[in-house]
Amino acid sequence: MALATDVPKESFRLSMLIYDTRFRSITIQVVVLLLFLLLVGWLVDNTVQNLAAKDKDISFGFLWQRAGYDIEQQLIPYTNDSTHGRATIIGLLNTLAVAALGCVFATVIGVFAGVLRLSNNWIVGRLMTVYVEIFRNVPLLLWIILIFVVTSETQPAPSDFKVTAAMIEARAALAGAGTVAESAGLLDRITGIYVFSMPFFLWLVIGIGLVVASWQFAATRLAASGTTRALIPAAAAVVWIGLALTLFNDGLTRATETLAAQGTVQTEPANQKMLFDSTALTNRGAYVPAPILDRPLGGTEIATIPVNYSVLATLAVIALSVFANLALLRRARAIQEETGNRPTTWWQSLAILFLPTIALLWAMGFHLDIPAFATDEAGVSKGFNFQGGILVQHSFTALVVALSLYTGAFIAEIVRSGIMAISRGQSEAAFALGLRPGRTMNLIILPQALRVIIPPLISQYLNLTKNTSLGIAVSYLDLKGTLGGISLNQTGRELECMLLMMLIYLIISLLISSVMNVFNAAVKLKER
Amino acid sequence: MKKSALFGALAATTMIVGAATAGTLDDVKARGELICGSNTGLTGFGMPDANGTWVGFDVALCRAVAAAVLGDPTKVKFVPTTGETRFTALASGEVDLLVRNSTWTYSRDNDLKLDFVAVNYYDGQGFMVKKDLGVSSAKELDGATVCIQTGTTTELNLADFFKFNNISYTPVTVQDDSEAQRQYLAGACDTYTTDASGLAAARATMADPENHIILPEIISKEPLGPVVRHGDNQWGDIVRWTFNALLIAEEKGITKANIEEVASTTTDPEIRRMLGLEGDYGKMMGLDNGAFKAAIMAGGNYGEIFEANIGSATPIGLARGLNALWTQGGLQYAAPFR
Ligand SMILES: N[C@@H](CCC(=O)N[C@@H](CS)C(=O)NCC(=O)O)C(=O)O
Numbered sequence: 001m002a003l004a005t006d007v008p009k010e011s012f013r014l015s016m017l018i019y020d021t022r023f024r025s026i027t028i029q030v031v032v033l034l035l036f037l038l039l040v041g042w043l044v045d046n047t048v049q050n051l052a053a054k055d056k057d058i059s060f061g062f063l064w065q066r067a068g069y070d071i072e073q074q075l076i077p078y079t080n081d082s083t084h085g086r087a088t089i090i091g092l093l094n095t096l097a098v099a100a101l102g103c104v105f106a107t108v109i110g111v112f113a114g115v116l117r118l119s120n121n122w123i124v125g126r127l128m129t130v131y132v133e134i135f136r137n138v139p140l141l142l143w144i145i146l147i148f149v150v151t152s153e154t155q156p157a158p159s160d161f162k163v164t165a166a167m168i169e170a171r172a173a174l175a176g177a178g179t180v181a182e183s184a185g186l187l188d189r190i191t192g193i194y195v196f197s198m199p200f201f202l203w204l205v206i207g208i209g210l211v212v213a214s215w216q217f218a219a220t221r222l223a224a225s226g227t228t229r230a231l232i233p234a235a236a237a238v239v240w241i242g243l244a245l246t247l248f249n250d251g252l253t254r255a256t257e258t259l260a261a262q263g264t265v266q267t268e269p270a271n272q273k274m275l276f277d278s279t280a281l282t283n284r285g286a287y288v289p290a291p292i293l294d295r296p297l298g299g300t301e302i303a304t305i306p307v308n309y310s311v312l313a314t315l316a317v318i319a320l321s322v323f324a325n326l327a328l329l330r331r332a333r334a335i336q337e338e339t340g341n342r343p344t345t346w347w348q349s350l351a352i353l354f355l356p357t358i359a360l361l362w363a364m365g366f367h368l369d370i371p372a373f374a375t376d377e378a379g380v381s382k383g384f385n386f387q388g389g390i391l392v393q394h395s396f397t398a399l400v401v402a403l404s405l406y407t408g409a410f411i412a413e414i415v416r417s418g419i420m421a422i423s424r425g426q427s428e429a430a431f432a433l434g435l436r437p438g439r440t441m442n443l444i445i446l447p448q449a450l451r452v453i454i455p456p457l458i459s460q461y462l463n464l465t466k467n468t469s470l471g472i473a474v475s476y477l478d479l480k481g482t483l484g485g486i487s488l489n490q491t492g493r494e495l496e497c498m499l500l501m502m503l504i505y506l507i508i509s510l511l512i513s514s515v516m517n518v519f520n521a522a523v524k525l526k527e528r
Numbered sequence: 529m530k531k532s533a534l535f536g537a538l539a540a541t542t543m544i545v546g547a548a549t550a551g552t553l554d555d556v557k558a559r560g561e562l563i564c565g566s567n568t569g570l571t572g573f574g575m576p577d578a579n580g581t582w583v584g585f586d587v588a589l590c591r592a593v594a595a596a597v598l599g600d601p602t603k604v605k606f607v608p609t610t611g612e613t614r615f616t617a618l619a620s621g622e623v624d625l626l627v628r629n630s631t632w633t634y635s636r637d638n639d640l641k642l643d644f645v646a647v648n649y650y651d652g653q654g655f656m657v658k659k660d661l662g663v664s665s666a667k668e669l670d671g672a673t674v675c676i677q678t679g680t681t682t683e684l685n686l687a688d689f690f691k692f693n694n695i696s697y698t699p700v701t702v703q704d705d706s707e708a709q710r711q712y713l714a715g716a717c718d719t720y721t722t723d724a725s726g727l728a729a730a731r732a733t734m735a736d737p738e739n740h741i742i743l744p745e746i747i748s749k750e751p752l753g754p755v756v757r758h759g760d761n762q763w764g765d766i767v768r769w770t771f772n773a774l775l776i777a778e779e780k781g782i783t784k785a786n787i788e789e790v791a792s793t794t795t796d797p798e799i800r801r802m803l804g805l806e807g808d809y810g811k812m813m814g815l816d817n818g819a820f821k822a823a824i825m826a827g828g829n830y831g832e833i834f835e836a837n838i839g840s841a842t843p844i845g846l847a848r849g850l851n852a853l854w855t856q857g858g859l860q861y862a863a864p865f866r
Contacts, residue, residue: 054619054641055758068684070699080687157715283716284673284700384672384718385698475678475701486701489612489679492640494619 047495060500062491063088069486071477073393076306084487086304091482092504098399098478099465099508105404106464107457110411115441117416121216127209128412135409141470143406148398148474154198155283160270162373162381170267190245193252200252207240247274269381278370284385286392287371294365310364317356325352395476399468407464414456418449450523458516462509469505479504552624552756552763553597553814561603564590565623568608568704572729572838573629582606585837586627588827589648589754589771593625596770596819601826610704612679615640618755625767626755629723631681641758645768648753648830650850650859652746653682654724656731659739661718666745670695675708675717677701682722685748705730719743723750725838725846732843766813773802773820775862777829779853784828787821802865809865830860 017027051057063085070080075093078086117128135143194200215233244252273280280287297309328345336342371389373381385391422445430440469480477485479501488497556562566587567574574584582590582604591601609617609628618626619640629651630636632644655666663669666689676683678701690697700717702708709730712720720727724746731737754771756764777783780799782790791803800806804817811817827833834851838844852858 053759056641068687069678070683070687070697072699072701080684080691152716153714159715283714284698384669387671391698472703475703475707477701481678481701485612486678486683489615490635490684492615492619492636494616 051495056492058496059493060496062487062493062496065491067487068490071482073396073477084483084491087487088479088483088500089305091477091479094396094476094482095465095468095471095478095480096508098396098403098468098471098476101400102403102407102464102468103461105400106407106411106460109404109408110460111415113408113412114415114419115446117412118419121213123209123213123216132409132412135406136413140402140406140467141473143402144398144470144473147402148394151398152283152394155281156271158280158282158284158287158373158385161273161280161282161386163269163375163379165378165380167267167269168378168380174267193244197252199248203240203244203248203252207237210236210240273371278368280371280386282386283394284391285394286397287386287389288392289368289370290388290390292367292369294367296364314357314360317360321353321356325349328352393476395471395474398474399471399476403464403467407460407467410460410463411457414453414460415449418451418453419445421452422448447523451525454516454520454523458513458520461512461516465508465512466505552760553766556597556624560598561605562590562594562597562625563605563607563623564593565609565614565617565626565628566590566606567628568610568706570629570705570726570729571733572842572844573725574606574627576606583837585649585833586629588833588837589627589774590625591826592774592823593754593767593770595826596773596815596823597766599816599818599822601822610679611677612703614679615642615755618642618757621757624756624763627753629726629752630755631723631750632753633681636755637758642755643758643764644751644753644755645764646753646771647751647859648771649725649751651723651725651750651752653685653721653748653750654727654746655719655721655743656712656727656740657719657743659741663719663743666743666747667693667695669697669719671697672718673698673700673716675700675702675711675720677705677708677722678703680722681748681750686721689747709734723752725752725844728846729838729844732845737843762814766815769813769865770820770823771830772862772865773823774830774833775853775860776802776865777824778831779855779862782824782829783832784825787824791821798865 017023048058064083066080067082067084067087068080069087071078071087071090073094074090075097076090078090113128113131116124117132119125119128211233214236215229218229218232271280278289293310297313299306299308299310301307328348332343332345369388371386371391374383374387375381426444426448427440430444431437435443468478469484471478472480472485475481483497483504484501488494491497564587566582567584569575570584572584574582574586577583587606590604590606594604595601607617607623609623609626614626614628614630615636617623619642627648629649630644631651632647636642637644655669657663657669669690674686674697676686676699683699683701686697686699700711702711705722705726708720708722711717713734720730722730724742727742731740731742734740754767756767776798777787780796782799787803790799791805794800794803794805797806801809803821804810804819808817810819813819816822828836831848831853834846834848835841838846840847848856848858850859852860854861
């Protein structure tokens with residue numbers, strides 16, 4: 001019994017640091033730590049010495065100096081008189097804008113593609129497989145450049161939207177001759193469609209896909225007679241053709257070429273704005289309407305960053321509406337549990353969600369500022385560019401689209417694996433209870449799959465955010481383009497810029513992963 | 529595994545740092561090759577020809593330096609750099625010498641810690657527009673979209689010019705000249721602005737040069753020249769005096785064709801010193817005495833290099849203008865070889 005305690009107490013010997021397992025692990029850790037500190041010290045010392053040898057010091061003073069260069073996309077005001085620090089913030093905001101939009105789109109695309117890839121519908125399933133494989137296996141950089149070149153090279157220059165003096169004269173001449181130009185009839189629209197063009201080809205492919213997919217849907221899901229089955233794809237086809245003749249018509253027709261071929265005088269610019277004359281796609285970017293308030297609520301500046309009360313108020317109202325709506329739904333559920341009848345809430349929901357925001361926007365005098373060329377009295381367009389509206393750069397669009405599609409393909413795989421990780425019994429049980437496939441997915445499978453999905457999803461978000469720095473390939477002025485590009489180059493502060501940039505990316509990444517970890521903890525299996 | 533990678537990286541850093549601080553001349557001699565930072569491709573100034581050999585006005589200066597230091601103008605490796613990468617490439621020791629349409633400015637001298645050792649082309653910034661735009665002066669460009677290379681002086685001048693004239697513009701930033709030309713030709717910008725020489729070179733390569741005009745305003749001074757790292761004075765002197773030798777050669781009528789003849793007959797003491805026939809002038813710099821003769825033989829004198837690459841007989845068709853010798857009303861003036 002007393003054997004164990006009777007062991008004579010050994011005095012400490014130095015060799016025990018190596019041979020005694022109780023101390024060995026500590027010894028190793030201390031040695032590694034010392035080596036690591038030495039290494040860091042040597043690196044810092046080396047850096048300082050080499051900087052001194054080049055007569056340079058480390059100073060972040062340049063952040064307060066005048067930047068002197070212009071940035072095309074600014075989310076908060078900036079001029080070339082602003083400081084390098086401000087240019088850094090502009091770049092950071094541009095990075096965050098791409099990252100945020102990219103994460104949202106990638107998630108939506110990824111969830112859809114992941115779920116649809118498991119679809120029983122053969123065509124839809126295969127289409128998703130093709131999408132995932134294409135985007136996963138081609139480098140992101142190529143996608144960004146491809147999308148940029150396609151979006152910028154295929155669009156007309158803004159000058160093609162201008163009304164020239166010659167056109168005005170031609171119009172006057174036509175009016176004088178009594179032949180008032182009529183708006184194009186149905187036949188003109190059909191004959192005007194330029195068949196050998198990329199837009200038409202895309203339109204055709206999507207149309208065929210739509211018809212086939214809806215035919216499949218009708219055949220598998222509806223236990224209806226043959227005529228109804230044929231009606232659905234026919235309806236899809238009619239809608240699609242109707243769209244071509246109305247909304248898409250400007251994109252599909254080449255008015256000038258046909259006119260020139262017929263030898264008619266030109267009375268209208270070669271290109272027209274689309275979407276009810278509000279948006280112009282040009283090779284410089286997309287000019288879209290800008291939201292304008294006649295009676296804004298004003299704003300203030302916090303540390304030179306403008307804070308817009310109108311935006312804050314709108315966001316607050318939207319948040320309140322959402323909360324109110326949640327309360328409404330909770331009440332409906334309570335009533336349902338008590339009485340078995342769920343009160344109709346859809347119109348109340350709609351009213352709560354939209355009316356307050358609309359009322360606020362109306363009170364502030366909300367309207368859209370539509371991009372248009374300035375004109376003189378005769379109606380001849382002046383200037384080089386559209387005035388008003390917002391110019392969405394192609395570099396921005398290309399970056400967001402490429403990042404969303406690329407990351408979306410990875411997220412699709414994560415979602416698919418998450419769904420497949422849920423045992424078949426779950427969906428069989430749900431079916432046995434009489435739940436339809438859609439509800440089974442939404443209520444039973446996805447909530448459980450989320451637990452498997454979220455951890456790898458975090459790393460996809462981090463990847464996407466860091467990949468925004470590839471915007472350099474299309475000259476998108478993000479953090480890498482401003483701080484790590486022009487500012488670095490104009491001031492020669494390579495070390496400082498790089499350190500600052502690493503720090504900022506690190507902070508963004510840590511923020512994303514901590515937010516996602518909180519979310520993960522919220523949906524995690526709660527063990528009682 | 530991780531550790532070995534770390535130590536590899538460390539070793540690499542020390543090597544790069546080592547290269548940057550030691551005497552560039554010794555490094556070049558030991559390597560047997562000069563590494564010269566050049567354009568990514570600008571016709572007439574620096575660009576690989578059909579056989580992949582680099583040719584051009586700036587390239588010729590690199591070749592002259594290689595001839596002076598190594599005795600062979602072909603022992604040069606050209607590293608293409610963009611407006612943004614060029615100074616980092618030089619400061620980090622990736623290139624020994626940078627000859628890339630680079631403007632000598634105060635902050636590049638002081639902030640970037642570089643030395644501009646000569647001016648091989650006196651230039652200024654201009655604007656190019658399509659003829660059918662109907663613009664005849666840069667001041668009419670209010671509201672225009674402008675293609676501009678990042679990391680350049682031209683980017684800063686542009687902002688100043690528009691502000692000074694109280695007009696506005698939308699920038700389209702691009703990384704290099706070829707991207708700028710693509711955007712400009714596609715109409716993504718109304719005008720392309722850079723050094724006037726660069727515009728002339730760009731126009732020369734376009735399919736329809738007659739449809740593009742260079743506006744009369746020159747909005748800045750752009751003295752372009754070879755750059756070395758600050759602090760390596762010997763290397764800086766070698767580049768400076770190689771360039772001076774090319775100027776003196778033109779001044780004295782020494783050409784690639786007649787240099788041997790001049791060398792054997794001349795009695796002019798300055799020429800004799802420069803060609804290494806008298807004194808130990810090459811040795812003073814750590815070179816051979818025949819170094820400057822070799823430099824002139826590489827591509828001829830300054831005038832010959834100018835005419836062959838960018839002069840009036842070439843598609844670029846630049847006049848000597850400010851770059852004529854001082855004896856002909858220009859600014860090119862070399863200190864005496866004494
Ligand atoms: N001189 C200006 C501009 C230099 C510059 O970028 N020049 C253009 C056109 S003259 C160029 O060399 N482009 C060729 C290339 O991008 O490789 C500077 O030093 O900042």
